Amino acid sequence: MLLIEKVLTLNSSRIFHDTPETNLVELAGALEELYLTTGTQVFAKGDMGTSMYFIYKGKIRIHDEEHTFAILEENEILGELSILDAEPRSASATTVEETILLKLEQEPFYEIMISNAEVLKGILKTLCRRLRQMDIKLVEHRTAKTAE
Numbered sequence: 001m002l003l004i005e006k007v008l009t010l011n012s013s014r015i016f017h018d019t020p021e022t023n024l025v026e027l028a029g030a031l032e033e034l035y036l037t038t039g040t041q042v043f044a045k046g047d048m049g050t051s052m053y054f055i056y057k058g059k060i061r062i063h064d065e066e067h068t069f070a071i072l073e074e075n076e077i078l079g080e081l082s083i084l085d086a087e088p089r090s091a092s093a094t095t096v097e098e099t100i101l102l103k104l105e106q107e108p109f110y111e112i113m114i115s116n117a118e119v120l121k122g123i124l125k126t127l128c129r130r131l132r133q134m135d136i137k138l139v140e141h142r143t144a145k146t147a148e
Contacts, residue, residue: 001056001100006031009056009102012075014129015122023116030108034101042078042093042101049082049089050106058099062091069134071096080123083109 006028010016016024036042036058043049045064053060055076062070062078069091072078078093083106113120 001033003028005056006102009054009075013054013077013122014126015077015080016118017122018118019112019116019122023112027104027108027112031102031104034103036095036099036101038095038097040095040099042095043089045089045092047089048086049079050086052077052079052083052104052109053093054102054104056100056102058101059096060099060101061094061096063094064091069137077126080126084123 003025007021007024010019010024010028010031011021016027019027031054033056034042034053042053042060055072055074055078057074060072060076060078061068062072079089081087082089083104086106113123
């Protein structure tokens with residue numbers, strides 16, 4: 001994969017959308033490409049995590065055993081919590097189809113975050129959006145249980 005393709009992928013994500021291209025070029029050089037087949041587990045719930053992933057192509061199912069939380073697609077990210085706190089993963093991630101991921105380790109991410117407040121804003125917005133989505137699902141689940 002060309003460096004410019006990696007930069008474009010980073011730039012298309014909400015986290016790095018407002019990050020200067022010079023910083024993205026540096027960060028893109030630190031990305032590891034992963035080519036995965038359908039049904040490949042990216043990580044399991046409880047695994048220690050120090051990296052996040054960008055979906056360049058394909059789909060990823062975020063789940064806890066059989067319960068699916070989300071299906072993530074191109075230009076979305078996963079594992080962003082672990083890159084911040086290096087705690088055990090809160091869910092598992094498995095490919096739904098052939099997928100190309102770009103893996104970003106914690107140290108290069110911290111370096112870019114220190115030099116660019118827009119990256120920090122981007123990850124906070126992403127986390128807030130996902131928390132809101134989970135709140136909505138929780139309320140829907142409780143409402144459905146009450147109606148039964």
